[in-house]
Every structure is written in C-alpha cells, then in structure tokens.
Amino acid sequence: MxxxxxxxxxxxxxxxxxxxxxxxxxxxxxxxxxxxxxxxxxxxxxxxxxxxxxxxxxxxxxxxxxxxxxxxxxxxxxxxxxxxxxxxxxxxxxxxxxxxxxxxxxxxxxxxxxxxxxxxxxxxxxxxxxxxxxxxxxGNSDRRAPLAVKNFAKAHPHRMGEWSKDSKTSVATMTGDDFRSNEQSVVLEGEDTLSIVHVAADGTETVLKASLPVLDGEIVDSTVMRAEALDAFLREQIAAAKEQDVLFSLHLKATMMKVSDPILFGHAVRAFFPTLFTQFGDQLAAAGLSPNNGLGGILAGVDDLEESVRAGVKAAIEQDLADGPDLAMVNSHKGISNLHVPSDVIVDASMPAMIRTSGHMWNKDDAEQDTLAVIPDSSYAGVYQATVEDCQKNGAFDPTTMGTVPNVGLMAQKAEEYGSHDKTFEISADGRVEVRDSSGSALMTQEVAAGDIFRACQAKDAPIRDWVQLAVRRSRESGMPAVFWLDEARAHDRNVRAKVDKYLAEEDTEGLDLQILNPIEATEHTLARVRRGEDTISVTGNVLRDYLTDLFPIMELGTSAKMLSVVPxxxxxxxxxxxxxxxxxxxxxxxxxxxxxxxxxxxxxxxxxxxxxxxxxxxxxxxxxxxxxxxxxxxxxxxxxxxxxxxxxxxxxxxxxxxxxxxxxxxxxxxxxxxxxxxxxxxxxxxxxxxxxxxxxxxxxxxxxxxxxxxxxxxxxxxxxxxxxxxxxxxxxxxxxxxxxx
Incomplete structure (x- = not known):
C-alpha cells in the first residue's frame, strides 16, 4: 500500500x-x-x-x-x-x-x-x-496562502486594529557588538572537518566542538554577541520605555534558538530587576533559580528559600516593578508578564500580533498600550520597524484588498541560524574563539569576553542551489515577481548572494521579475505592493522564512495556521x-x-x-x-x-x-x-x-x-x-x- x-x-x-x-x-x-x-x-x-x-x-x-x-x-x-x-x-x-x-x-x-x-x-x-x-x-520551504483561503479572508475579513499617526510604538535594536555586526563568513574549498576552540588570555585552549564536518562549497559563519554591550542596550531601553510611558516588551525566540536566546532573555530579566539581582543574585543562583528561565521560575521557587531571603526577594521584585516601566503582559488576568517565561513570547508570532493590534500590547490593567518592542540582535529587527513605520504612515492593512506574500525559504539540511544549536556557547573566560580547519589553521577568529555568546552556523551548497531553483520555479508557476532578501552588510549574506548570482545564471529566468534587496528595502518594496493589492514572493533564509510566514499571513488571513506549507x-x-x-x-x-x-x-x-x-x-x-x-x-x-x-x-x-x-x-x-x-x-x-x-x-x-x-x-x-x-x-x-x- x-x-x-x-x-x-x-x-x-x-x-x-x-x-x-x-x-x-x-x-x-x-x-x-x-x-x-x-x-x-x-x-x-x-x-x-x-x-x-x-x-x-x-x-x-x-x-x-x-x-x-x-x-x-x-x-x-x-x-x-x-x-x-x-x-x-x-x-x-x-x-x-x-x-x-x-x-x-x-x-x-x-x-x-x-x-x-x-x-x-x-x-x-x-x-x-x-x-x-x-x-x-x-528540503526547502514553499509556504503560501491557498486561493480558497485568501478569497475567504477577503470576503470575510478579520479585525485589524486602527493605527494612530501619534503612535509611540517602535522597535529597538542594537547598533553594534551584536550577532549581525560581528559576523564573519567563509566558503569552504573542499571537504574538511573543522573544530571550534576557545583560547583563553593565558593561552589555555578548550575545545568547544571537536568535529564539525563540512562539504565543498559550504558556507560557515561565526559571530558573537557581546554581553557588556547587550546589558548596556537593555538598560537603555528600560529607561527609554519609562521615559516614553510605553510598555517594555522583549521579543526573542527561546525555543528555536534554544541556546542563545534563553541567555539573552536572562540578561533582560537581570536588567529589569536590578535590585533583585544585586541583593539576592547569589542566593537565587544557589537555589537554582536562573533568570534564563524567567521571572515565573523565580516566583515559583521563592517559597523554597529561607524565610528571611524569601521576604526580601518578594520586596525587591515589587520595588523593581514599581521603579521600571510598565511591562507588556502575556496574561494580564493572571499577572503573567512578558518576562515570566522565555517560551511565552516568540518574536515571529508576538510582533505580527502587536502590529495587527494597532501597535499595542496589553498592560497589567488589561488595557492596550503603545509598546517599545526590544529585539536585541539587529539581523532582522529592521523588518519589523519598517512595518511599524508603514502602518504609522498609512494605517492598518486591509485584508479585503491586500496582496499576498508567499515564501520560498532556505532551510534544508539545517541551513543557517536554526542549525546553530550545537555550535553556540556562552563564553566562560576572556580570550578568543577560533574556527579551525583540520590542519589547525584559524579560518575565523572572534575576540570574546566572559559572558559573551559565540555562535557558528552553516549552509551547504546543494540546499542553496535547490532554493534558487525552487524560487525560479515558483515565480514562473505563479506569475509573481520574487525578491531575494539578502543583506550586503552581513558577511554570510554576501557569500549567499554570490551563490544566488551563480545559480540564477544557470536557470531560465527570461520574463521573470527577480530582485535582490536588503531586508529593510525588501520590506518597504513588498509592503508597497501589498497595499496596491499586488503579490510578491519573498525568497529568504531560514529565520526570515519563519518571521515572514507569520508576519504577512497574520495580516492577510488573521493567522499563519491557514498557510499551506510544502517542503519538496x-x-x-x-x-x-x-x-x-x-x-x-x-x-x-x-x-x-x-x-x-x-x-x-x-x-x-x-x-x-x-x-x-x-x-x-x-x-x-x-x-x-x-x-x-x-x-x-x-x-x-x-x-x-x-x-x-x-x-x-x-x-x-x-x-x-x-x-x-x-x-x-x-x-x-x-x-x-x-x-x-x-x-x-x-x-x-x-x-x-x-x-x-x-x-x-x-x-x-x-x-x-x-x-x-x-x-x-x-x-x-x-x-x-x-x-x-x-x-x-x-x-x-x-x-x-x-x-x-x-
């Protein structure tokens, strides 16, 4: 059978x-x-x-x-x-x-x-x-709204919140010392087995990953998020939210980015509760109550602390909540905030929901409020800021007239950032991290300090070729123009673009409208077409695939659950x-x-x-x-x-x-x-x-x-x-x- x-x-x-x-x-x-x-x-x-x-x-x-x-x-x-x-x-x-x-x-x-x-x-x-x-x-991803679903959404539009031109909602992201700005990238010539090694300031070497097999033509990247810069950025945004009288909200993906983003989440919890961690950080750590697991985990373990510590912890939390800006809530009825559980606020779902709801999230009084959306790494934060600015200028999207945005996403064989789990490390000591070839030569070197987050990731050549072919095929079959979202300022994307140019030259692209734009330009271009009722295929890497196949469907259809997702x-x-x-x-x-x-x-x-x-x-x-x-x-x-x-x-x-x-x-x-x-x-x-x-x-x-x-x-x-x-x-x-x- x-x-x-x-x-x-x-x-x-x-x-x-x-x-x-x-x-x-x-x-x-x-x-x-x-x-x-x-x-x-x-x-x-x-x-x-x-x-x-x-x-x-x-x-x-x-x-x-x-x-x-x-x-x-x-x-x-x-x-x-x-x-x-x-x-x-x-x-x-x-x-x-x-x-x-x-x-x-x-x-x-x-x-x-x-x-x-x-x-x-x-x-x-x-x-x-x-x-x-x-x-x-x-295989690579082909996600799109089926015609019947799109037609139904036009005939029976979901509710969209109105946008005010006076909206104070914005997206905050780092301007340096983050994953995007520190990225290095190489293309391998021939098969090899790489290693990732930490070299401490005194020369002591620790092997972080002993064996990283790579294929000919594979792209390998390394980058680092600097903890000191991250902490300064988070403190600045907490103060900015307080000053602007908007909600503070953190948007990460602590599920897919299961090593790096819980650590980033923990930094935000520490930054928001300075009294708590200054006074009781050691006691919390001794009790196994990590900020990486969120405020909810700390509150759940408070009753197990010594009575004198317990009262102090509760008082410190209340003091920091009173001193800080209002926190965005996940469930205001139950007092569950944006910082309670790392898996409660997932950026690809939470940001479109905020944009759909007038740029608002919910405050502790169960009322909508303008929001400062904090996305520490700047790799893709600009996509959301461009969308917020578009709505502040042009108002909410109209599901009855807006165009559709299918996606062709590079994800085969653990491509790009979502394949970085086993190559992501929180650094224990100052020094440098080297990605070495089998001869011991350093292909990439990142200077690091204790607490920094190092990440490497890969994208094999065959999936990239298949991704380009799928994009061309979908453009021809659908009659839609296609845009490759690639950022020339990123080392990885420059290497991907070289491959895209090479493989597009091998395809029959006559009569097709194919462009390559950076993510912010691509967002602005696509949104302009969407508002005119025109359709545009987004051709993206793995993380943007996830982000865009929530962002546009939530605007078009009310939910991303109604998308057709085929992986040839x-x-x-x-x-x-x-x-x-x-x-x-x-x-x-x-x-x-x-x-x-x-x-x-x-x-x-x-x-x-x-x-x-x-x-x-x-x-x-x-x-x-x-x-x-x-x-x-x-x-x-x-x-x-x-x-x-x-x-x-x-x-x-x-x-x-x-x-x-x-x-x-x-x-x-x-x-x-x-x-x-x-x-x-x-x-x-x-x-x-x-x-x-x-x-x-x-x-x-x-x-x-x-x-x-x-x-x-x-x-x-x-x-x-x-x-x-x-x-x-x-x-x-x-x-x-x-x-x-x-």
Whole structure:
C-alpha cells in the first residue's frame, strides 16, 4: 500500500489528531493508502533519548530519527503537525509529568558535575528547542496562502486594529557588538572537518566542538554577541520605555534558538530587576533559580528559600516593578508578564500580533498600550520597524484588498541560524574563539569576553542551489515577481548572494521579475505592493522564512495556521507542514476546563490534500488525486459555510469542524464523475452523514461546558483523549461503514 506518515505531536494539534485521524483512515482506505503515525511529541522524544537507561517496558522507538532517515528517501510522504519546541521550564514540566506516570527518568541536572550528570544533561538538551524541524527538513520551504483561503479572508475579513499617526510604538535594536555586526563568513574549498576552540588570555585552549564536518562549497559563519554591550542596550531601553510611558516588551525566540536566546532573555530579566539581582543574585543562583528561565521560575521557587531571603526577594521584585516601566503582559488576568517565561513570547508570532493590534500590547490593567518592542540582535529587527513605520504612515492593512506574500525559504539540511544549536556557547573566560580547519589553521577568529555568546552556523551548497531553483520555479508557476532578501552588510549574506548570482545564471529566468534587496528595502518594496493589492514572493533564509510566514499571513488571513506549507524534499519525497502552533497551549487549557477545543485544523486539511497529490504522482495512484481534489472543494465549502471552530460554547468546535469536513468531503466524492466506483460507494455515506447532521451536531455539542479528563498534558492517556475527542456515537458508526463500502 501507498503510505502517509501522520505525526503525533503535542498540545492542541495532538488532541485534534484523535478526532481527525479516524476520518482520514476511513477515507484513505478507499484509495489503498496506509496512514500510520509516528510519535515525535516532546514526551516521546524525551523517553527515546533515555531508551538505553529505561526498563524495556518503558522504552519507545526513536520516531524522529526514523523519520529523519525516511526524509532522505524518495518514498517519504510525511504530514508534520506543530510540536513543542521546549524551553527549560517546559522540559522540566514534561520530565516531572513522565516521572509521575512511572517513567524512570532522571531529574534534569541544573549544574552537572559528574560525567553521568553531563550525559543526562546532554540527552535532555538534545530534545530542547527546535529539535524536530532540522531533522525532518531535508528540503526547502514553499509556504503560501491557498486561493480558497485568501478569497475567504477577503470576503470575510478579520479585525485589524486602527493605527494612530501619534503612535509611540517602535522597535529597538542594537547598533553594534551584536550577532549581525560581528559576523564573519567563509566558503569552504573542499571537504574538511573543522573544530571550534576557545583560547583563553593565558593561552589555555578548550575545545568547544571537536568535529564539525563540512562539504565543498559550504558556507560557515561565526559571530558573537557581546554581553557588556547587550546589558548596556537593555538598560537603555528600560529607561527609554519609562521615559516614553510605553510598555517594555522583549521579543526573542527561546525555543528555536534554544541556546542563545534563553541567555539573552536572562540578561533582560537581570536588567529589569536590578535590585533583585544585586541583593539576592547569589542566593537565587544557589537555589537554582536562573533568570534564563524567567521571572515565573523565580516566583515559583521563592517559597523554597529561607524565610528571611524569601521576604526580601518578594520586596525587591515589587520595588523593581514599581521603579521600571510598565511591562507588556502575556496574561494580564493572571499577572503573567512578558518576562515570566522565555517560551511565552516568540518574536515571529508576538510582533505580527502587536502590529495587527494597532501597535499595542496589553498592560497589567488589561488595557492596550503603545509598546517599545526590544529585539536585541539587529539581523532582522529592521523588518519589523519598517512595518511599524508603514502602518504609522498609512494605517492598518486591509485584508479585503491586500496582496499576498508567499515564501520560498532556505532551510534544508539545517541551513543557517536554526542549525546553530550545537555550535553556540556562552563564553566562560576572556580570550578568543577560533574556527579551525583540520590542519589547525584559524579560518575565523572572534575576540570574546566572559559572558559573551559565540555562535557558528552553516549552509551547504546543494540546499542553496535547490532554493534558487525552487524560487525560479515558483515565480514562473505563479506569475509573481520574487525578491531575494539578502543583506550586503552581513558577511554570510554576501557569500549567499554570490551563490544566488551563480545559480540564477544557470536557470531560465527570461520574463521573470527577480530582485535582490536588503531586508529593510525588501520590506518597504513588498509592503508597497501589498497595499496596491499586488503579490510578491519573498525568497529568504531560514529565520526570515519563519518571521515572514507569520508576519504577512497574520495580516492577510488573521493567522499563519491557514498557510499551506510544502517542503519538496531534495531526494524526491514530500514533507507537508500544517501551520503554526503558538496558540496550542491556550486551547488545551480551554478543553480541560470546558471540553471545548477551538483549534482550527484547516492547516491539516490543506497539508493532507497536497500529501495525497504527491502520492498520486509518485505512486501512480489516481484515486488519491480524486480524494485530494474533492478534499479541496470540501475545505472551500467548510470555509464558505462558516464551519470552522467558533469562539463560544454551544457552537461547533474542532470536533464539529471535522464532522462537517467529512460530510462535505463525502458529498464531493459522491458527486464527482472521474471515479464512478468511488462515487457509487460514497453516495449512501454522504446521504447518511447529511441526514444525520443535526443528530451528530447535537451529540458533539452536548458534551461541552464541563471539565474534560485527558490524563496529562505532555503525555495524556490515548484512550481518554479518544473518548473526549470522539463523543458522537452516530458519527463514529458511519465512519466504520466507509471502509466496508469498497
């Protein structure tokens, strides 16, 4: 049988899978398609990392490693749902939950000293942050808004906050001594194995990374964020926010940039709470309460401190909050601020949300307020400042008329910054860091001081060539102009541009409008076209891919979850991603409290249709194409009929949306004429679903309004999830009949 791998992940997407997968199983069986799951959830990855230390009955297959190998083959057909990119607080919470469920995991070592503790820490660190995407993404990214979704957004525009020309909102970023300004870059001539070595001021050498294999033509970069300059910058912005009477907000990506950005976050916490860390920094450190884990982690551990220290810590926190500017809030009702948890404010989601909401974030009084958005590294901060300035000048974007901005993103084989985790280090002593070739010669040298953050990253030649080819192909297929976002002031981008020029010369670009602009120019150019209703493909590196595929869709569609994300794998397979999961935690909370899941599975529907089409091409399965085309029409009907999850109890939620998709899908299959056997089989199914619509809707709504037990957050009970997510006996019975119909 042809095979689709559907990933089992975390939070709301995982819950939705329990409802949607039985529908997919039933419909795909009619085309001889085997849909199987692989567990790449945070809990599953933690357990797999300790398989050799766990009793046999507690072990789980390393599904991520298996899928990583599969992604390198022509047979790959993987539907990838959003997963948790864990911060340290999330990782610890997952460990505790698994331990309480009886899994014999060791505690997370805060300060490992023995070899055994260092091994445990390394295993946990391997599943922290963006551990999944770099493994699976053996191709470059093609993200776009499907026409049906774009048309629906124009006809049913989401709310956009009004912008005032008097808005004081702005973006602050460093002007030097950051990752962008200190970047060095080399292109390798021939294969080699590099090393990264710290040379202390007294000449003592410490190997930070012993083996870094590289290929001919590969771009390798090194850079450093200087801690002293970072601290000065943060103090300046805290003072500026106070003076301007705007909210202070910090925007990082402590999940994907799992080594560097938690450290940056910790610097901001220290800067905002100077009294706390001056008076009690040593006691907090001794208790394992790190600013890198946020104010929330400190508050959670306060009660474990000695009574005299406890009172002083609480008083110091209150004093610093009173002395500083107002803090942007994540949840003002619960007092959770922008500095509580590093994974709560993710720049690619938080900045578009701020821009969409009049340049406002929420203050402690649950009111909107102008904001100073602080993004320390200047690599991409200018994109957001240019967008803010555009809105201050021209007002909010109009979803009914604005153009669309698809993205072709360089990400294959861990390209660029998101592949830097194992090459990022907080420096322990003054000196320099050298990136050396196998002969011991230094290819790049960065002067460093204790506390600085050193980072190296890579981009292989083959993915860059494939990225250029994909950009040209998408421009020709869509008829849209394409802009490569490359910054000549960055050493890395200069090397990438040389390759882009080389590979564009090898392509047929006649009649195509292709430009290369720096990110700020590209933003201004694209926004001008967007306001005229014109479409523009953005062709970017890995991090900008993430940023722009939230920024523009949130303006266009109201959410990035409605984007179609296709990854044509370099060896012929396909990876189909289903959207962003930033809102997933809130949805789980609502389900547990009210048995209502607002998660929108539109991304899953869009990805599934492309997965079926890929299968039709690669496995010569014509029925898979019929299923895909019918699914697209059903999805459009779902949108037009308003059957996406609603906001209020008593309306259809995720489960109801799945039912309506199944009903519309069955109707489309019954009406199509390309496969008469399929039409005949689905005729009675479609009729029964249609006739039972009110009964099924009533059964799905009847369970709402009371707590739901799913048996855990990070590793819930699968039987309990199934019971919660499949409460309609009528619908479940009809699904069982579909496979028997053919």
């Amino acid at each position: 042809a095979r689709i791998i559907y990933t089992h992940t975390d939070e709301a997407p995982m819950l939705a899978t329990a409802s949607f997968l039985p529908i997919l199983d039933a419909f795909s069986d009619t085309a001889g398609i085997d849909v199987t799951t692989r567990d790449i959830s945070l809990a599953g990855r933690i357990i797999a990392a300790f398989n050799d230390l766990l009793p046999e009955d507690q072990r789980e297959a390393d599904a991520l490693a298996e899928l990583g190998e599969l992604a390198k083959t022509p047979e790959a057909n993987i539907i990838k749902l959003p997963n948790i990119s864990a911060s340290v607080p999330q990782l610890k919470a997952a460990i505790t939950e698994l331990q309480e469920q009886g899994v014999s995991l060791p505690d997370y070592p805060e300060s490992p000293e023995t070899d055994a503790e260092k091994d445990i820490r390394a295993r946990y660190d391997s599943v922290k942050g963006s551990a999944v995407n770099p493994v699976l993404r053996e 794998l370099m060896n012929g397979g396909g990876l189909f991603e289903t959207g962003a999961g930033g809102s997933a935690p809130k949805h789980v909370q609502q389900l547990v409290e009210e048995d209502y899941l607002r998660w929108d599975s539109l991304g899953e529907f869009l990805a599934l249709a492309e997965s079926l089409r890929h299968l039709a091409r690669t496995a010569d399965n014509e029925r898979a194409r019929v299923l895909a085309d019918a699914l697209d029409r059903a999805t459009e009907t779902l949108l037009n009929e308003g059957r996406s999850p609603q906001r209020k109890l008593g309306s259809i939620d995720n489960r109801g949306s799945h039912f309506y998709l199944a009903m519309y899908w069955a109707q489309e299959l019954a009406q199509q004429s390309e496969d008469t056997e399929l039409a005949t089989a689905f005729g009675p199914i479609a009729k029964e679903l249609t006739d039972s619509e009110q009964t099924i809707a009533d059964e799905l709504i009847a369970v709402q309004g009371k707590p739901a037990d799913i048996g855990g957050y990070y590793r819930p009970d699968l039987e309990k999830i199934s019971a919660v997510m499949r409460p309609s006996k009528t619908f479940n019975r009809i699904l069982e009949e579909i496979s028997a119909a053919l």
